[in-house]
Amino acid sequence: MFRRAFRSILAHKARFLLPTLGVVLGVAFVVGSLLYGDAVKTSVARAQARAQADVAVEVQPSLLATPLGDDVVQQLHAVPGVAQARPLADGYAFLVGKDGAIVGRSERAGGVSYDPGRYPLSAGQAPTGRDQIALDEFTAERAGYQVGDQVRVIVNGAAHQVKVTGVFAAEDPRLAGGGTLVAFDLKTASAQFSPTRGGYTAVDLVAAPGVSQDAIAASVRATLPPTFDAETGASLNSAPSDDKLTDILLLFAAVALFVAIFLVANMFTMLAAARARENALLRAVGASRRYVLRSVLAEAAVLGVIATVLGYVLGIGAALLLNRGFSVVNGPDVPLQVFSAGALAAALGVGVGVTMIAAYVPARRAAATPPIAALRAGLAPTAKSLRRRNIIGVVVCLLGAAITAAGIETQELIYLGAPLLVLGLIVLTPWLSLGLTKLLRGPLTRLSGMRGTLAVENTRRNPRRTAATAATLMIGLSVCAAVTVGIASVAAKDAKETETGDKADISVTAIAFSELNSGTTADIAKVPGVSAVSPLTPVSIKLEEDKFLNLTAVDPGSAKDFLPLTVKEGSLDKLADGIAVSTATAQRYDLEVGSEVSGPIQVLGAADQAVSLPVVAIYDAPQSADQKALISVQRAPEAATPQTILVKAAPGQDPAALRKQIQQTLANPVLTVQTKAEAAEAASSEAESFLNILYALLSVSVLIGALGVVNTMTMSTLERVREIGLLRAVGLGRKQVGSVLRWESVIIAALGAGIGLIAGCALGAVGVLSQKGVSLVVPWTQLGVFVLMTVAIGILASLWPARTAARTPILTAIHTDTE
Structure with a gap:
């Protein structure tokens, strides 16, 4: 069975190429997200562990107002099993670069007390006094500073001119996240960073040989009042469990894979129709329905394995790109492990699972082919009624619309109603495509004559196929439209309130954590x-x-x-x-x-x-x-x-x-000084940047949708070689054949874009109305760009099929058996 599956895939390489590529992109998205997320977590955990390799317990005040001074340090040093009590003070210190801007990410701008055991010097000497600092190697290299330079450091809102006396090696979670480390001597650091000004922010305890961390932690809790917390080194060094970036990336990967399901399902549906006589012959010579079903699913499994392997390799490249891209903003590259059992398992589950789920319904239809069909020279699949599907679609749409509308008052309901509404529209797309293409027939006939009429009729010939292809574009564009409307409305409200609502002419604000x-x-x-x-x-x-x-x-x-x-x-x-x-x-x-x-x-x-x-x-x-x-x-x-x-x-x-x-x-x-107009412009710019990030993440879904249009047009052209030859024989020229196929492709793309944009705008509007005080803003420019992009996708998707059809000799086409 699997041998037959391999032969079938090799025999129909062109037909399997684009659907496989769609799954490959989805798998790569998942693998890249997981590999990069694992690398970040591992890097942070490793940096934390190395920075506190000898720390058995860390003691901190549970309230900032609780003083942690030398008396507490002496108490901790006397705790049984403690070999060393090491006080430290840290907080936020912002290094000013040569360009006058803050170096690194402000939320990870670390100021620390210098500890030679944790921060070994690689150049210069340790800082002493308020006018001296040491920098970590990466920060010094990034800022272009070296030992002896005079630099500016901002602590507690005040700028200080200090001298760089040393550069040290460090592995610290703040550096892994794109931050900086500025080290002061302990006295200076405690005066600057301790809430009690002169105390410490924490005390690290080193255990004597043979003493466990838990034993020391228990002794500390028994010695100090409950206003102090004692955390073991193992707890401090554990990998962070919260990984929001990976979760966000996987969410968009799920959207891309959902689109890929339609692409693969459409391919297997068209392949089953093209091989109907072959399946009937198998049935006629004794193959059971179960055998035909399993043979199609075997093809899907083989296809999934191939997509998994290619997707994993491409996912490694995606992870490297993510690593390099974030390193530009954050800091040094994190060590990337190219093999991960978890990522491989996820890739197999996603790659094989998506293809087999997508192929199941077409496989059942192929298995239902009667043996008598083998005796027919040309087998045309019987079109089933859309009545039951339309009823289900209407019910799901109405339910989703009702729940979504209720979300205006209870916002959480939108997250339930929106997917139901989109799912209902997907189910209804065949019926919607028939109605919308009927409306397009007149204008296209007047615009392009018989070519427009042929294009419309060809898209109406198989509404399920047209709908499945349009859905691949509809899903991605609906999400794009929804987030565009939502963010544009919120940004417009914020900009308007900032510019017209504020009574102050200028605002001076400290950046985060300053x-x-x-x-x-x-x-x-x-x-x-x-x-x-x-x-x-x-x-x-x-x-x-x-x-x-x-x-x-x-x-x-x-x-x-x-x-x-x-x-x-x-x-x-x-x-x-x-x-x-x-x-x-x-x-x-x-x-x-x-x-x-x-x-x-x-x-x-x-x-x-x-x-x-x-x-x-x-x-x-x-x-x-x-x-x-x-x-x-x-x-x-x-x-x-x-x-x-x-x-x-x-x-x-x-x-x-x-x-x-x-x-x-x-x-x-560290201070942002803005007029009202500048603050409004900054709000709009921030919203635009956020939108661009979302568009980049959704581009994979839209690309897979475009592949779906190309795949449908290609396979449809292969199915209709004889029909195209007959059209050529009765006088239709090569350019006219290409024009028909281009119009078909544009119509399918326009259907997906039209339904997707309307649905997305509606969902975005509901989300906007659920926000108190936010007025609906329709970003016509961005929506117009989406429409132009759709037309471009339609035209580009038709180039290869149109070229293939136009170059096929007339006599060869007429004598072609489309099976």
């Missing part, structure tokens, strides 16, 4: 042309054990002048004596004017005095303003630092010119 220096507000206020400034400081009130109310501390006197708030109840004039909350926050916490909010005020987990404050106002605010609740800045803890500073320009002062003056005054690359 902060504004305490003197930044005063520096901005001194800039000529500044009318007023208002710092916004994030704090929180701990209501219960795991329940917090996040607030923004503001100057009560300037809140109304700077923030785009519409007071619904109460008054902001009383903010000095209480808190104000947004309508959404009031609903979430069941608050109203007069309600008491009690608990300790916190900054990044560091608790301050407990308060009990009444709600004095409830307001509406734009979502982009992110002002969920307000409190007077006078009540913020001393450790609180602003995250944003709002600036108003003096009357007649150009905001753009003032922005440049502020930027020059601050000269701090």
Whole structure:
């Protein structure tokens, strides 16, 4: 049976080529995602393990406000089984490059206390004093710094001019994720990074020979109060379980494989029709239905194995590309293991599974061929009624539409209703194709004469085949349209709110994981042309054990002048004596004017005095303003630092010119200074970048869909060689034959694009309407690009079949047996 399958595949190489390529692309997507994800996790875990190879237990305060000083270090050193207690201090330190920008990823900009055991020097000497640092080798190379250079480092929002005294080797999870390491001496690091300023952020314990990590951890917990956490080295060095990037990549790979199922199913359906007489002969000489079924599934299995092997090889290349692409943004390449048992098992399951699932229904139809069919010279498959399929499609569509519509109020329902709606449309596509092609007949006949009529009738001849081919494009384009509408609508809302809603002319914001220096507000206020400034400081009130109310501390006197708030109840004039909350926050916490909010005020987990404050106002605010609740800045803890500073320009002062003056005054690359227009443009640019990433991920699905159109046109041309020869014999020229095939291809592609874009826009609209305060925006330009892309796919898909058909000699074509 498998020998026959191999012979069949070799005999029909051209027919199997494109479907196999579709599965290969899907398998490669899966393998590349898994290999790269495994490499990242392994690299991070290995870096963590090597960085803390001798650490048995790490002790940290459970609350940032808990002091961890020399007294605690002495207690830990006295714990039985501890050979060494090694204090350390780390936090965020941003290295400024020669171009004035931050080196590496800001969220992984590590500042550490230098430890010769963990960071062995490769050049220079260890840092001593506040004006000296050491850099890791990769950061020094990337930034172009060497021992003796004067550089700028930003810590706690303040820029410091320091000297590079050493370069060290390091394997650290932050470097694996594209970060940097800036090392200070222990005294300097503890003064900068410890919340208690002078203490430590953690203490690493080294075990004496023969003492287990668990035993030391238990002793530490018995020695120290519960305000300290003790974590074993094994727990610290375990591989990260959260792998969102791999999950996202696999989600798009699943979409591509779903499209590939239609491509393979269409190929086996057409192949079964072409080999109907062959299957009938097998039945006539004694082969059972089960044998025919198994023989077709054997072909699918062989095809799946071939696709798996090729897909795995291509997946290695995809993983290398991902590795190189992310290394440009993140940092050094991660070590890639080209063989992974998990990735190979997934590739086999996906490659063989997809082809066999796709081939099962065509195989059953092939097995049902009656033996008497072998006596017929030309066997045309009987077209089955679409009635049952249409009923099922309508029911699934209505159910999906109802659930999706309900998602406007309950957003989670969209994730259930949208797939059902798309599935229903796929089931209904044969019926929809008949109706839509009927509408196209008149315009195409007027535009292209008999060639247009022939093209329309050929697509109507087998609506199931047309539908299966169109579905390969429909799925990818529907997802593209949905995300385009959704992101365009949200981006337009954010840009509009930023440009028209904000009362401030300029905003100064610290990048992620940085902060504004305490003197930044005063520096901005001194800039000529500044009318007023208002710092916004994030704090929180701990209501219960795991329940917090996040607030923004503001100057009560300037809140109304700077923030785009519409007071619904109460008054902001009383903010000095209480808190104000947004309508959404009031609903979430069941608050109203007069309600008491009690608990300790916190900054990044560091608790301050407990308060009990009444709600004095409830307001509406734009979502982009992110002002969920307000409190007077006078009540913020001393450790609180602003995250944003709002600036108003003096009357007649150009905001753009003032922005440049502020930027020059601050000269701090961790601060983003923007006018309202620039902030709106940045929001749009961010949305566009996100869309481009999604398009790149969806391009595999669209490519497989295009292969589906090429495959259908190619196999359809091979089936109709004699028919095309007869058309040539009665006067249809080569160019006219090519024109007919091009129109067929464009019609099929247009069907898939039309249904997909309409469905995608509808789903995107529902998603937009489920978001409070977001208005629907239809990005006609992007949708127009999709339409042009579809026409191009249709034309390109017809080139090879049209060329083949046009070059076939008339007499050869007439005498061809299409079986």
